[in-house]
Amino acid sequence: MKTVFDRYREIIPDFSAFQESLRQPVPVHFRVNRLKIEPQRLVQRLKAKGVHLQRVSKKYETLFLAPDLERPGKLLEYFLGYVHTQALTSCLACIALCPRPGSYLLDMCASPGGKTSHLAQLMENTGLIIANEPYPNRHVILNHTLSRMGVLNTVTAAYRAELFPLKQRYDYILADVPCSGEGTFRMMSQRSNYIERKGKARLPELQKRILLRAFDLLKENGQLIYSTCTYNPDENESVVDYLLNSRDAELLSVDLDIQHEPGLREWEKGAYGREIHRAVRFYPHRLNSVGFFMARIGRRG
Amino acid sequence: MINSPFLQSASRLKVKRAGLRAFQRIGKFVKPSTRMIQVFGSLATKARVEIDEIQLETLVSGEPLHIELEIEDGYVILLFAGHILGLGLFIEGKILPQIPRKEISFL
Numbered sequence: 001m002k003t004v005f006d007r008y009r010e011i012i013p014d015f016s017a018f019q020e021s022l023r024q025p026v027p028v029h030f031r032v033n034r035l036k037i038e039p040q041r042l043v044q045r046l047k048a049k050g051v052h053l054q055r056v057s058k059k060y061e062t063l064f065l066a067p068d069l070e071r072p073g074k075l076l077e078y079f080l081g082y083v084h085t086q087a088l089t090s091c092l093a094c095i096a097l098c099p100r101p102g103s104y105l106l107d108m109c110a111s112p113g114g115k116t117s118h119l120a121q122l123m124e125n126t127g128l129i130i131a132n133e134p135y136p137n138r139h140v141i142l143n144h145t146l147s148r149m150g151v152l153n154t155v156t157a158a159y160r161a162e163l164f165p166l167k168q169r170y171d172y173i174l175a176d177v178p179c180s181g182e183g184t185f186r187m188m189s190q191r192s193n194y195i196e197r198k199g200k201a202r203l204p205e206l207q208k209r210i211l212l213r214a215f216d217l218l219k220e221n222g223q224l225i226y227s228t229c230t231y232n233p234d235e236n237e238s239v240v241d242y243l244l245n246s247r248d249a250e251l252l253s254v255d256l257d258i259q260h261e262p263g264l265r266e267w268e269k270g271a272y273g274r275e276i277h278r279a280v281r282f283y284p285h286r287l288n289s290v291g292f293f294m295a296r297i298g299r300r301g
Numbered sequence: 302m303i304n305s306p307f308l309q310s311a312s313r314l315k316v317k318r319a320g321l322r323a324f325q326r327i328g329k330f331v332k333p334s335t336r337m338i339q340v341f342g343s344l345a346t347k348a349r350v351e352i353d354e355i356q357l358e359t360l361v362s363g364e365p366l367h368i369e370l371e372i373e374d375g376y377v378i379l380l381f382a383g384h385i386l387g388l389g390l391f392i393e394g395k396i397l398p399q400i401p402r403k404e405i406s407f408l
């Protein structure tokens with residue numbers, strides 16, 4: 001299958017396996033909401049209903065693959081907020097950020113709320129999360145997700161992420177920015193008709209502005225995650241490299257028990273700083289999910 | 302909304318919504334929200350009604366559930382298989398469904 005991703009032939013390892021994975025539908029992964037139920041109890045409930053679950057890793061006891069489940073949104077457990085359907089790689093951004101209970105966190109582009117509710121879960125519903133979502137029409141789904149999941153420690157706001165007020169600083173920031181979404185190709189029903197989104201060329205500029213603003217909102221010892229669901233280095237390593245050249249920022253290592261690749265050192269005519277290998281890339285043929293990129297960032301020194 | 306030392310600084314932002322909506326006014330009544338009851342309903346010591354699958358089907362279809370309860374008229378907490386679903390309104394020997402029926406498609 002010749003796809004728009006042919007331009008990544010030289011940077012994606014085992015490219016033929018990658019291409020083959022794009023033909024397959026993405027399996028159902030979900031996260032157990034520990035704010036409402038313990039994972040073991042949920043597993044037993046679903047097993048009694050004939051729903052078989054597999055842990056994705058020994059390390060992450062709330063993340064599961066449900067290979068035979070086609071419509072998880074139809075489960076009673078979904079209505080009750082016990083589970084949230086979420087791409088595995090999407091969950092990893094929150095795990096990599098690892099916010100402490102009682103901290104102050106900003107989620108810059110929060111809707112539809114899967115990551116926000118995961119962050120609330122990791123913070124045990126303590127501290128405070130500012131769930132910012134610039135588009136008003138996306139607040140409905142954001143609020144619905146947070147309510148269903150029993151999230152109590154969140155305030156929603158509607159600023160443009162790149163202009164978020166510099167009135168205060170945060171312990172943790174998640175900048176899961178708007179992107180071309182190439183990594184979600186497997187989730188698209190009309191994969192054969194895939195076309196690149198209009199306006200893609202303007203995305204890196206917006207992403208750079210959001211990341212700079214995120215960094216400026218960070219406390220002295222704070223940490224932020226920059227993440228996208230795209231393979232495009234112009235939206236990933238280039239953006240992070242821009243921050244490293246513009247601010248006194250430091251790339252921190254990402255410690256995850258899920259197979260990943262390091263950030264790219266170069267792309268087309270550009271080369272990035274040596275630190276960039278600490279960023280991580282996830283590919284669908286390596287972990288049977290959607291493509292993803294993330295970088296963990298702190299203040300130097 | 303939980304009490305947090307960060308609420309003071311968050312109040313400097315233009316806030317759209319804070320925490321989980323707990324109640325809403327419906328006419329002259331104040332109704333607890335389904336999601337609030339799902340979180341805090343386990344703390345209730347009365348007005349809890351366990352229903353079976355057939356009774357749940359009745360409520361989800363929008364029909365009242367005729368039932369004998371020795372409690373005053375008002376909101377009751379509906380439990381199914383031990384799990385808190387949401388609320389019903391008990392009036393004159395029947396429970397009127399208050400759960401978001403469109404979201405319940407598992408039957």
